[in-house]
Amino acid sequence: MLGKGRHPGLGRGRGAAVARIVLALAVAGLVASCQALDQAYEPTVAPSSSPQIVDEVQKNDPRAAMGAREHPRIVASYGGEYKDARTERLVARIAGALTAVSENPSQSYRITILNSPAINAFALPGGYLYVTRGLLALANDASEVAAVLSHEMAHVTANHGIERQKKEEAEVIASRVVAEVLSSNLAGKQALARGKLRLAAFSRNQELQADVIGVRMLAEAGYDPYAAARFLDSMAAYGQYTSVDPEADQSLDFLSSHPNAPQRVELARRHARAFGPEGTVGDRGRDYYLAGIDGLLYGDSPEEGYVRGQTFLHGTLGIRYEVPAGFQIDNKADAVLATGPGDIAIRFDGVADNQRQSLVNYISSGWVTGLKTDTIRPTTINGLEAATARAAADRWEFDVTVVRIGNRIYRFLTAVPQGSPALETTANVLKSSFRRLTPQEVASLKPLRVRVVTARPGDTVASLAGQMMGTDRKLGLFRLINALAPTSTIKPGDKLKVISE
Numbered sequence: 001m002l003g004k005g006r007h008p009g010l011g012r013g014r015g016a017a018v019a020r021i022v023l024a025l026a027v028a029g030l031v032a033s034c035q036a037l038d039q040a041y042e043p044t045v046a047p048s049s050s051p052q053i054v055d056e057v058q059k060n061d062p063r064a065a066m067g068a069r070e071h072p073r074i075v076a077s078y079g080g081e082y083k084d085a086r087t088e089r090l091v092a093r094i095a096g097a098l099t100a101v102s103e104n105p106s107q108s109y110r111i112t113i114l115n116s117p118a119i120n121a122f123a124l125p126g127g128y129l130y131v132t133r134g135l136l137a138l139a140n141d142a143s144e145v146a147a148v149l150s151h152e153m154a155h156v157t158a159n160h161g162i163e164r165q166k167k168e169e170a171e172v173i174a175s176r177v178v179a180e181v182l183s184s185n186l187a188g189k190q191a192l193a194r195g196k197l198r199l200a201a202f203s204r205n206q207e208l209q210a211d212v213i214g215v216r217m218l219a220e221a222g223y224d225p226y227a228a229a230r231f232l233d234s235m236a237a238y239g240q241y242t243s244v245d246p247e248a249d250q251s252l253d254f255l256s257s258h259p260n261a262p263q264r265v266e267l268a269r270r271h272a273r274a275f276g277p278e279g280t281v282g283d284r285g286r287d288y289y290l291a292g293i294d295g296l297l298y299g300d301s302p303e304e305g306y307v308r309g310q311t312f313l314h315g316t317l318g319i320r321y322e323v324p325a326g327f328q329i330d331n332k333a334d335a336v337l338a339t340g341p342g343d344i345a346i347r348f349d350g351v352a353d354n355q356r357q358s359l360v361n362y363i364s365s366g367w368v369t370g371l372k373t374d375t376i377r378p379t380t381i382n383g384l385e386a387a388t389a390r391a392a393a394d395r396w397e398f399d400v401t402v403v404r405i406g407n408r409i410y411r412f413l414t415a416v417p418q419g420s421p422a423l424e425t426t427a428n429v430l431k432s433s434f435r436r437l438t439p440q441e442v443a444s445l446k447p448l449r450v451r452v453v454t455a456r457p458g459d460t461v462a463s464l465a466g467q468m469m470g471t472d473r474k475l476g477l478f479r480l481i482n483a484l485a486p487t488s489t490i491k492p493g494d495k496l497k498v499i500s501e
């Protein structure tokens with residue numbers, strides 16, 4: 001996959017342009033079918049064989065069967081498991097302390113860190129707990145992660161998942177009736193999708209109940225009980241940060257399934273006050289937490305390719321290309337999109353090439369609607385077999401370029417409004433820059449990671465933010481991941497997170 005979930009600061013899209021262009025592509029039917037660029041390389045996803053909290057979820061717990069059934073799907077949806085012994089020990093330490101003070105201490109938990117930049121945590125019946133590496137990157141101390149996990153544990157001990165499952169079963173039955181009445185499979189699927197969106201979140205009462213239980217667990221485990229309110233504030237800041245991009249897909253993020261109303265933050269603070277004034281009770285666990293996430297993978301994983309400014313690089317596939325200046329690259333799950341000024345958009349993906357037909361025949365094989373057959377031309381691009389053509393649909397003109405490497409065909413679709421002079425110049429940047437990576441270039445590729453730095457005399461928020469990589473909003477992302485207010489300052493000895501290779 002090219003990308004599973006969005007992450008703050010990387011691959012920002014121009015929302016209005018991308019919406020119009022992608023809609024035009026869909027309506028015109030330009031591409032009949034697409035596959036993930038590196039689908040052939042996607043690893044098999046399987047449940048963890050080494051749970052971090054217990055050796056095995058309770059065998060005799062009937063609720064565990066529900067969690068076990070859904071576990072592989074959850075893991076696959078979030079890009080597999082994130083394997084790092086230090087980070088796993090950190091999460092296990094936090095969850096272990098909470099288990100001892102939970103509503104049901106006999107309940108065992110299976111903790112999985114999901115290899116996703118999305119910011120989320122959730123639970124399944126039977127003690128299956130999940131937290132994404134994206135959430136770990138956003139949190140600033142152990143008590144904040146403890147606040148999230150205690151909230152999710154509360155859902156488990158209160159059997160909220162069982163109640164939600166019953167409602168989902170009723171919703172499925174209702175959607176089937178809709179499909180039969182309307183005689184439309186599509187209508188049924190749409191009704192089911194709407195139902196799942198309604199039921200993806202726990203009820204308001206269930207969320208508030210989990211908040212109360214979670215804050216109590218925090219305090220009794222020795223953590224700062226105010227961490228729940230503090231991290232809800234961080235989540236609100238994250239929501240504001242990502243809201244500037246209407247195209248940001250937050251369907252896998254915490255805020256899509258956890259309401260974050262200001263009154264909920266105040267209620268969390270009110271519950272915490274029962275244990276003492278803020279700053280006087282509990283341990284934040286900041287130092288050992290930052291040590292545990294130093295080096296944490298951030299953003300896209302190596303299997304999904306890298307976005308570096310105007311360049312997309314994929315080490316596994318051994319390819320790279322550039323987009324023109326002023327364009328923004330968005331590494332999505334099924335393709336790499338890029339948008340630029342003047343409502344110009346680019347789509348890049350790859351398909352298996354099993355038939356080995358000529359690329360001229362491939363372009364004309366029916367997957368391009370509006371194709372101008374007299375424009376098809378065989379060519380070479382940096383020594384690689386290729387073919388190009390033009391197409392038109394609705395108000396758009398397209399350059400279609402395909403390149404063969406081994407048993408894969410890579411496809412560029414460049415879309416501009418009719419009459420725009422930018423079609424040829426934009427497509428030419430892609431064509432001239434698409435090439436294979438050298439072994440040395442592949443070896444030099446490094447993913448972005450969370451790096452913990454210690455402020456030195458003379459360091460400022462601005463100077464440390466300048467070290468950030470992978471984002472065009474360095475200061476905003478630096479403040480976000482370090483929970484710094486606009487007026488915050490730093491002093492020598494402060495430990496802070498930066499994103500770099």
